[in-house]
Amino acid sequence: RLEEINEWRYQSSELFNWTPEEVRALDSKEREKILARHNLEVTQSELARCREAVRNGKIWNLAEERSHCSAQLRDAFLWILEQLDDPDEGPVGMSSMRMISSTNPVRGGGENLVDDIEERPHILHFKSLLAMRWRIPGSWWDESLDVPQRVVIIEGSKPPWRDSSLHTVISCLTDEPRSIVLISTPIGLIPYSMEDVSPWCHIDCSDDVWDLPLDEDEIIQELFELDLSDLPFIRISPGPSPDERIEGSKIIRDWLDRCSIVDKLSVLNGVTPSLGCKITSEMTSRRSKTNRMVNVYSGGVHTISPRLNDGGISLTLEGARMINSEYSSSPLIFGEEFEGDELDHPGLARVMIVDDAIPFVGQGRNVMQGYVLGADPHLIPGQPCLVVDSNGDLVAHGTAITTAREMAYLTKGLAVRVRDGALKDSDV
The missing domain is CATH 2.30.130.10 (PUA domain)
Structure with a gap:
């Protein structure tokens, strides 16, 4: 209410030269014109902010922020979260499922660790795709075809995991090649092959959060979602990187890179693991200065370009032709x-x-x-x-x-x- 305002809560060019007291002193017609132009400018600014949030994939963050403006908005937002977590049967539940499936599961940039982060549509979408499409490797780095023997959970380390945990991953695979390596994050477990997928690798939180391990019940539930509940698991916290290179580490690193491409094609793009393996059968790669894959070659032909901003992948024309031919x-x-x-x-x-x-x-x-x-x-x-x-x-x-x-x-x-x-x- 204008009578209760001492300073403008929202600034605009219309009110820049006016104080609330001066506006109150105007006659009703002039005051109405000034406030109308101010409201129009503020509304246009908010709409522009919403459009930019849509373009940048941050509309959910903005909606969550705005939901704290009133009790009614907050109740409505919490109701949406409930529908996303446990959709009703009928049109409302169908709309909730469409909201999740229409959301890009990977995002560039960071993601604040807030209470409702696991109910955000893109997080739910990625987890559902992971549970539905991710598969254990068809073969191991030593070319064996046996079933997996254990799950190794890397915990207590911060991203980028290719810097903080790779040496531990290689050591575990050297000891037991038939190990499935997962990474513990504040919002659940992910395969090491997805270690650079955002927002998992860009969660904005205090350093202490990464040191907090998941409790055993959470781990068992996460392993069940990935169809790994029948395997024994061990939990390892990476130590300092050794000075000497582990024997066979290049072979293991190349195998991990191939698993990364196959898993991303499968989980994010619905490509069958068998076709992913076919595309990467003679895979080589070019790396950036930060030791990340930037180009992937199949038989000497550039087919895939990993996206460094969000961990997804982009195809080249030859890669698109190869997949379309199937x-x-x-x-x-x-x-x-x-x-x-x-x-x-x-x-x-x-x-x-x-x-x-x-x-x-x-x-x-x-x-x-x-x-x-x-x-x-x-x-x-x-x-x-x-x-x-x-x-x-x-x-x-x-x-x-x-x-x-x-x-x-x-x-x-x-x-x-x-x-x-x-x-x-x-x-x-």
């Missing part, structure tokens, strides 16, 4: 019913475009809404996808901006941000 049909046209069993690994999502858009998209132009005929339902915004024609032939590849459901209805805006066109050297 498909025998095109995506369903919007409105067609899928007949068949739902798969844990349905393959890298594809977007089918109209014939009129092919010459432009094939040269590297973005796919616009309204020019999409169909798309795989497991398409995830922010993750790689293939752009194909009605025969399933590759036209381009890029990053999905919206879900398949949104592509079916939207007529304006960007559908796929194309990374490279597959028809640049053709006459199309």
Whole structure:
């Protein structure tokens, strides 16, 4: 209420030269005009903040922050958290599941460790994908094919784990090659192959939090989610890195790198582990100055580029061609019913475009809404996808901006941000 204000809570250009007392002294018409222009400016500023949060993947953080502005907003936000954690049956529960599945599971930048972090949609999405799609390695670094013998849980170390824990991981794998290595984080266990996936590696919290181990009940539950509950587990805190290099460490490091690519293709992009292994069968890589993979080669051909900002992956044109060659049909046209069993690994999502858009998209132009005929339902915004024609032939590849459901209805805006066109050297 204006009568109770001594200083402006929100500044604007309209009120810059006015004090609350001066505004109160104005006649009602002039006061109404000034306050209306002020409210409009503040509203536009808040809308701009929301749009920027959507672009940066921080809208959930902003919603959580704004929920503390009133008791009613907080109650509504907590109700949403309850629905995400345990959805109701019916339309509300369906909307909650769609919210989770339409969220990019990886994020660039840091994430504050707050009470509701594990209920945030992208965290729930990543955990569900991990539980559904992650698999134990098909073979071990020593080329043995035996079943795993144990789970090793690395705890008490901070990211980046490739610096703080790699030597311990290599030592454990040297002692027992058939070990599955997991990392303990404040929001649960993740495979070491996903050690650079954000926000797990960018959780913003005090150093003491990383020293707090998960209790045994939490570990047992996490192992159950990963289908590892039948294996014995040990907990290890990394010590200082040894001065001398462990014998065979390069072979183990190369195997870990391959596991990382296969697991990310499987978990984030739905590629079957067998196809991931095929793509990486003759894998080599180029590293950055910080010892991270920046380019992945298969048989000397550049196929994949790990994304350093969020831990995901991007395909090259050759990688996209390699994966698309494994498909025998095109995506369903919007409105067609899928007949068949739902798969844990349905393959890298594809977007089918109209014939009129092919010459432009094939040269590297973005796919616009309204020019999409169909798309795989497991398409995830922010993750790689293939752009194909009605025969399933590759036209381009890029990053999905919206879900398949949104592509079916939207007529304006960007559908796929194309990374490279597959028809640049053709006459199309």
